[in-house]
Amino acid sequence: MKVTIKLFAGLRKFAPEGGSDEIELELPEGATAEDAVSALGIPEGHAGAAFINNERADLTVSLAEGQVVGLIPPLGGG
Amino acid sequence: MKRSLQDVLKDARAIVPEVSTDEVSARIAEGLGKAVLLDVREKEEFREGHLPEAVSVPRGFLEIQIETAIPDRDTPIVAYCQGGTRSLIAGRALKEMGYTDVVSMAGGYGVWKGAGHPWTQDHQFTPDQLQRYSRHFLLPEVGEEGQAKLLDAKVLLIGAGGLGSPTAYYLAAAGVGTIGIVDDDTVDRSNLQRQILHTEERVGMPKVESAQLTLQGLNPDVKVVPYQERISSENVMSLFADYDIIVDGCDNFPTRYLVNDACVFLNKTNVHGSIFQFEGQTTVFKPHEGPCYRCLFPEPPPPGAAPSCAEAGVLGVLPGLIGCIQAVETVKLILGAGRGLMGRLLHLDTLAMEINTMKLRRDPECPVCGESPTITELIDYEEFCGLH
Numbered sequence: 171m172k173v174t175i176k177l178f179a180g181l182r183k184f185a186p187e188g189g190s191d192e193i194e195l196e197l198p199e200g201a202t203a204e205d206a207v208s209a210l211g212i213p214e215g216h217a218g219a220a221f222i223n224n225e226r227a228d229l230t231v232s233l234a235e236g237q238v239v240g241l242i243p244p245l246g247g248g
Numbered sequence: 249m250k251r252s253l254q255d256v257l258k259d260a261r262a263i264v265p266e267v268s269t270d271e272v273s274a275r276i277a278e279g280l281g282k283a284v285l286l287d288v289r290e291k292e293e294f295r296e297g298h299l300p301e302a303v304s305v306p307r308g309f310l311e312i313q314i315e316t317a318i319p320d321r322d323t324p325i326v327a328y329c330q331g332g333t334r335s336l337i338a339g340r341a342l343k344e345m346g347y348t349d350v351v352s353m354a355g356g357y358g359v360w361k362g363a364g365h366p367w368t369q370d371h372q373f374t375p376d377q378l379q380r381y382s383r384h385f386l387l388p389e390v391g392e393e394g395q396a397k398l399l400d401a402k403v404l405l406i407g408a409g410g411l412g413s414p415t416a417y418y419l420a421a422a423g424v425g426t427i428g429i430v431d432d433d434t435v436d437r438s439n440l441q442r443q444i445l446h447t448e449e450r451v452g453m454p455k456v457e458s459a460q461l462t463l464q465g466l467n468p469d470v471k472v473v474p475y476q477e478r479i480s481s482e483n484v485m486s487l488f489a490d491y492d493i494i495v496d497g498c499d500n501f502p503t504r505y506l507v508n509d510a511c512v513f514l515n516k517t518n519v520h521g522s523i524f525q526f527e528g529q530t531t532v533f534k535p536h537e538g539p540c541y542r543c544l545f546p547e548p549p550p551p552g553a554a555p556s557c558a559e560a561g562v563l564g565v566l567p568g569l570i571g572c573i574q575a576v577e578t579v580k581l582i583l584g585a586g587r588g589l590m591g592r593l594l595h596l597d598t599l600a601m602e603i604n605t606m607k608l609r610r611d612p613e614c615p616v617c618g619e620s621p622t623i624t625e626l627i628d629y630e631e632f633c634g635l636h
Contacts, residue, residue, distance in 0.1 A: 180524060
């Protein structure tokens with residue numbers, strides 16, 4: 171199945187080189203948001219909050235074809 | 249044909265029934281339901297005292313403003329003025345506009361007050377304040393009542409830096425009556441690219457002192473309370489106790505979790521803002537009604553994973569945008585107006601100029617605001633964030 175991953179703030183550096191921060195990923199059926207995170211090489215604990223189709227979700231949730239997974243890290247600055 | 253005042257009033261009485269002040273008092277005691285008490289006197293008369301819950305539309309503005317004030321033509325209206333004459337004439341105008349159920353209170357406010365019925369007085373604005381807040385008074389969502397709420401409000405800002413600067417500026421301009429500011433830092437020249445409260449000649453001055461100078465120069469109505477200290481588990485509860493709303497514009501994760509937990513324990517609303525390079529986030533955490541910071545980010549980022557502005561740089565204008573949104577949300581909370589950002593995370597990317605608004609949810613397993621909380625008192629936040 172195909173899903174789109176959107177990376178925000180400090181996570182944009184994990185986008186494939188020269189590529190956009192909106193990444194189309196081919197994942198096996200039943201794959202979770204966590205699988206998408208490791209497919210992009212984002213180390214454990216760095217992914218921040220996951221949003222599936224703009225709604226906060228757990229990384230362990232199984233994804234479905236066509237979903238958009240946003241990964242937003244906490245921002246430190248003020 | 250010449251007609252006297254008596255002729256005009258006679259005609260008006262024929263279509264607008266009069267009721268006594270005792271009858272109005274009895275109606276209020278029964279519960280007004282959908283009925284509206286309409287005060288048609290001048291604003292100055294209304295300010296000096298009026299019936300509780302009365303709506304003010306001066307006779308001179310009646311036809312212009314009544315459809316906004318009372319949109320439904322079948323709303324029962326009890327009109328009154330000072331002596332019972334203007335309300336009778338106003339009542340006739342309302343009938344002509346199609347309002348079906350209008351009565352006029354005979355004797356008016358003068359008889360009402362003289363008979364010992366209850367009355368109330370709104371916030372008394374000075375002539376300077378009437379000028380200063382005149383554009384707020386024109387907005388039905390603010391008005392004199394809302395402005396009085398702003399003047400009575402107490403807001404505590406965490407940080408007088410990039411976010412705290414625009415927030416403090418606009419809250420002071422809006423007339424938020426008490427603004428507390430916590431910051432232990434002094435002004436550095438590298439701050440001036442974004443921290444607009446401060447100036448070149450104040451380099452080296454404590455930030456809270458510089459903030460106080462700027463804000464009191466802008467609006468003498470505002471009481472600025474400086475706290476030149478670092479917020480910690482030791483002082484946070486006493487610092488927050490006196491304030492209605494906490495605005496988090498700090499620059500580190502231990503403080504963010506500390507502010508969150510203290511807000512949950514004290515049931516204070518936390519208006520959150522945070523920034524990184526070209527991107528910012530803001531939301532409103534209302535304990536036990538919406539999610540908290542830990543529902544959004546249960547774990548702090550690993551040390552070094554989310555660098556500060558000093559480490560990673562920041563576009564100077566960015567905190568201006570996020571801090572202004574925090575100020576808007578704070579003002580809306582005070583007024584009880586509009587739809588707040590509670591339960592929604594606004595993420596702004598200034599390079600793409602894109603705003604994403606994400607839906608948040610309360611985490612039933614949240615360690616502070618969940619169903620079975622495991623954190624019930626303040627902890628060591630440096631340790632929690634792996635900084636020891």
